[in-house]
Amino acid sequence: xxxxxxxxxxxxxxxxxxxxxxxxxxxxxKDEENFAxxxxxxxxxxxxxxxxxxxxxxxxxxxxxxxxIKANEDNRVDVAMATCILNDRLLHGSFDLNIGDGGIRFxxxxxYMGSILGEDVFKYMA
Numbered sequence: 001x002x003x004x005x006x007x008x009x010x011x012x013x014x015x016x017x018x019x020x021x022x023x024x025x026x027x028x029x030k031d032e033e034n035f036a037x038x039x040x041x042x043x044x045x046x047x048x049x050x051x052x053x054x055x056x057x058x059x060x061x062x063x064x065x066x067x068x069i070k071a072n073e074d075n076r077v078d079v080a081m082a083t084c085i086l087n088d089r090l091l092h093g094s095f096d097l098n099i100g101d102g103g104i105r106f107x108x109x110x111x112y113m114g115s116i117l118g119e120d121v122f123k124y125m126a
Contacts, residue, residue, distance in 0.1 A: 010056035020119035
């Protein structure tokens, strides 16, 4: 469990994410107890779900975005290889493949340890 200082820092980061989303007029749901924010966007062809989680103990913010598609059991090895190739080319973030159910999600994590992150960081993540 995070100590009081880490919890206070996590709250500041959480509030900064909310301010960043507010400045862009994004709609979102807040779970203040767990420092979680659920939001989304409409892509060119699919909706994009997003979950921001602030981890007070690790002092990181992670954005998760599950894809609306799943890899079939028959082609999961091929999808795993494609995911590795894609991840090798990404500057920030990565795609995760759940080999068990074929679920795919995008994940981006940034640390706020020893630093103050501005709203622009979270706009970039989204």
